[in-house]
Structures are given as structure tokens and as C-alpha cells.
Amino acid sequence: MQLALTLEKIVKRYGATTALGPIDIDVRQGELLTLLGPSGCGKTTTLHIIAGLTTPTEGRLLLNGRNITALAPPYRDIGLVFQNYALFPHRTIAENVAFGLRMRKVPKAEITVRVRAILNVVGLPNVEERYPNQLSGGQRQRVALARALVIEPSILLLDEPLSNLDALLRKKMRLELREIQQRLGITTVFVTHDQDEAFEMSDRVILMNGGHIEQIGSPEALYDSPQTRFAASFIGEASLTPCTIAQVRGDDVVADLGGGMTIPAKAVRPVDGVGSQALLMARPERVTLSEPNATDALPMTISKRVFQGERILFELTAANGHAFQCSVPSIEKYREMQPGLNVGAVLHECRVIPGA
């Protein structure tokens, strides 16, 4: 796998406080890599370091094998889309998009052709003569994207580009951004705090927290096998319960939750052996409900019911006091279930996170 960009032991300190790192990131050629995390996790700092807007205290940056750590932004060959788009308000759309080409001294005739072509790629023909304030948020977003893409940078950086759009448009733009990225095959680093965006758009996701990397993997791997408590709680909904390992066979384990309650699960990495402490993760949509006395089912009581439209969320309480969330489709069978009802719950595909 060819690497487009490498971050080696990058650290950013402000005075005595370490804001970031040390982190190591490899960005593969042509992939869309997402930096995901809560605000203050260091994802934007990382992006700004890649763009050259922030200087790392330590570490090296390699772009296509070239050390760019000391290079100022104008010399980096990077396209950056800002969260607020940062279009030049005094320039027309065509002038905005042409800006990077003019700086590169591309001949005028070629600029015209390339500006028109890229505006077509982002689906915005016929706006060349307008000014940014005459466009809608979604259109401005596309212009910002076009302005970053037209210089054909080695790498495209997107800093929460969808967060200023309304919910409906955001969903549409996710797919469209991904489609454009794949069509152009451009290596992209995408920053977001929205895991839905990360899941739908990314080849790989880097989960960040408190200035360090929590986990790197495909969206599926992050969802299925979170390696830490933070990863398990930040990504998706999950019921996290402390447990003791009762049996081990390979990565198949049995978790003891106390009060005679045992649940088969898969360990996300090798456990320390029988008797060790771990965290059991149960995803709400993997819990099925049946009769209280059904075989394999754990007896539980519905303690809360939240109607969400297409789904219904139940909170279940076991005899030993542990609570689990259960999300079921909004169908008649489940609609009638009310708090206080005794049910049997089967927790499928549980995960055990050792030592967490």
C-alpha cells in the first residue's frame, strides 16, 4: 500500500501543556481517512499541522516521501476546505476558484477551462459571476471544495465541511463528497465529530481523544471491536457493564456479570485469563426480546421505553441491577410492551474489552 502522507511522532505543546501526541498516522494513497473525536481531541490541530498552519513542536511530516515539516503552507501542495468555507467575499465564484491557479501562474486560458471543469465536477455550473454572499450554504461549500480541488493538490483536507449545513443537506452532501473523492481518487483527510459522517464516508477512521489516538481502523472494525472504554462509549450506542472472565476458549469467552448472570462474548483482544476483569459491551440493536422463561434468554424487566419513530428503545434491568439498552424496530409486537413488563433478553454478539 502506497503512503501519501506520514505523520511521525508529531507532538504539539503550548507552553507546558501537551495538546497533541505523540501521534503516528499513515495516510494511504487515494483513501479517505477520517479523524473522529469530540471537540478538543486534537483532530483539528492535526489537520492544521498537515496544512502547515500550525507548527508541530516535535516530529516529522512526509508528503509523498518528501519532508515537508518546515515548509510554509504556500509550498505544501495541499488543498484545505475550512469549516466556514473561508471564501473571499470580494471575489466572484470564478475568481475564488481561480485563486490557487493564479498563485501558481497558470496561463489565463487554462485557468478559465479548469475553473469551469471543476465547478461542473462539484455540480455548480453557471455561478461563475456571482459573489459568495449570493449563494446558499450548500453552494458555498461546493465552491470551497472546488477551490481546493482545482489546484490538484497531493492531498485534500476537509475541516468539518458539513457542520454548517442543515441536517437534510448534510446527509446528501456526505454521499456526494464521497462520490467526488472516489471519482477523482484524491487522498483525503477528513475531520469530523459526527460518527455517522465518519462511517458513511471513510475508508478508515482514526478515533482521537485527549490529544492521542484511541484506535485506527475501518468503520466496521471501530464499531464491532472497540479497543478501549472510550471507543466503546463514543462510537454507537452501547451498554457497558463491568464483568469477570469466567471461561476462555480462544477469543470466545464467557463473561460473569454477578448474580449468576453469564453471557457468551468475543474478546476484542486476548484476555488475561479466567478471573480477570473486563468490560462487557452489548449493542442495543443486537438485543432480542422474547418470553421471560425462554431458553438462553436472561430474565429482565422493562424499566423505560422511548419511542423514536422507526425504532423503539427499551431500557432493561436485570435481577442483579445491571441495565441494558435494547433497540427494536417499531412494529406492533414491540409497541405494546410497556415499562414493568418482564421479558427474556438475548444479548447477541457481545464484546469483551479486557482490562478496560
Next chain:
Amino acid sequence: MSQQSSRAGGLFGAALMSPIGILYLCFLLLPIGFFLSLSFFTYSAQQMYVAEPTLDNYSRLIFDGYYRRIIYDTIRVSLVVTVITLVFGYALAYFLTRVKSTWRGIMMFLIIAPLMTGVIVRTYGWIVLLGTDGLVNAILVWIGIVERPISMLGNEKTVIVALVHIMLPYMVFPIFSSLVAQDPHLVPAASTLGAKPLRTFFEVTLPLSRSGIVMGSVIVFTMTSGSIVTVELLGGRDMTMMGQLIYQLILSTFNWPLGAAVAALLVLCQFIMISYYFRKMRRAY
């Protein structure tokens, strides 16, 4: 419906505006109108003016070398002061956007400070500094740059320096506010697109601060062209600007029609300047 409410809003707005409007009409527009209309009357040594329509006052201003010189000097000095103030003021305003907020407060105070002293006191301050017994001469002599005190008062350069000094805050603040109003991401955006700092300044920062430049320049030009005390006290005998001329004609020579004509020309100059600037400021975005 919306039309009705907007009409009601217009009426309401007019009602709100009427007290200040009446005040301005009675105590500003009418007196000025009356005074400027004097410029078309004929001067009379006995009655000050008689109501005989004439253009003599204007033709005298335009064809008499003495007056023409004053008008020319006024415009020239005002332009020079405006340009110098613009260069210094822009640099200062730009610097202000870069310093930490605590320093910014202190610096802003220092910039406004000259406005807190009266014009007479301030001008005498310059005389104390620049006079033959003044501080600057004492230092120059002490260092040995000059052998004996040099004359720094009574010339145009000193007037320009003093005017730039007092006009600076009027230039700095409009420019400063047009700079801080800019999206802070525009400069990094330009730099990632390949623009070096100087290029970014001329392509992005400067054009986007145009409204501040225009505002500051209009204020400085208008105030400079009408200044009296600074020119009178520091400019010496050879230098006269239109403000002084009006003062002399109205209060010493009692030639109100001619004074009114000078005033009318001054207002005209300022009006031309302002409308030129505002046309420059009009923008498509």
C-alpha cells in the same frame, strides 16, 4: 399586508426621526443655507452685504492669485496629510489586530490620548517641543547634529506633522474595525492556496479593508481641510488655508459674502472628495 406594515413602519420611523430632523433643519441646514446664499450677495462696506445677486465673490476667488493659491494649498496639504495618515494609520491598525488584547487596550488608549487635550494646548505643546528653545532643538544641539537651534516652526512641514499626529486616531479606528471584521480564516485559506504573505495582504486583507480606508480618509480630509488653529499657530505667516481665510473674512474683514463663497468652495471640495470616495467604496458583493 407586508406593504401596509412597512408603510406604518415608515411613518413610525419618520415620527422617531422628526425631533432630530427638526433640530438639524432649524439649527444646521437653514443657517448654513442662509449663510451660503450670502455668497451670491454683493459686499458693502457699510452694510456688510446688500441683496444684489452677483457672482463676483466666486470670480474673485478663482481669478485672484492670492485666493487661488490658498485654495490650492488647502487641497494639497489636505491630500498630503490624508495620504501620510493613511500609511501610518494602516500600519498601526494592522499592528493593533496582531497584539494581545491587554496590549491592544493600552495602545488604543495611547492613540486616543491626543484627542483628550484641547487643540490650543496641543498646538502649544508642539511649539514647546519644536521652538528654538524647545526640547528637540536642545537635544539636537546637545548631540551635536546642529550647532545652533534651527527653526522648525512657521513652515508647512511642521503643520503637516502636527495634523498627521492629531488625525491619526480618525484613520486608525475605521481601518481597525474593517480589519477585525474580516473572517480570520481568509488569510490561512489564501496561504494554503499558494499565496505568500505579501500577496495575501494585497489580494485579500487590503481590498477587504477598503471601507475602513475610505471612511478614515474622508474624515481626515474633511477635518484637515477645515482646520484653523493648528495652521494658524504652527504655519507662520506664509501659510494660509481656507479655514483661516474664512475666519479672517468673517470676523476680521467683515466681508461676509466673500467668506461665504470661500466656505461654499470648501464644502464643495469636501463634497467632491467624499462622493469620489464613496463611489470607490461601492461594491458588488
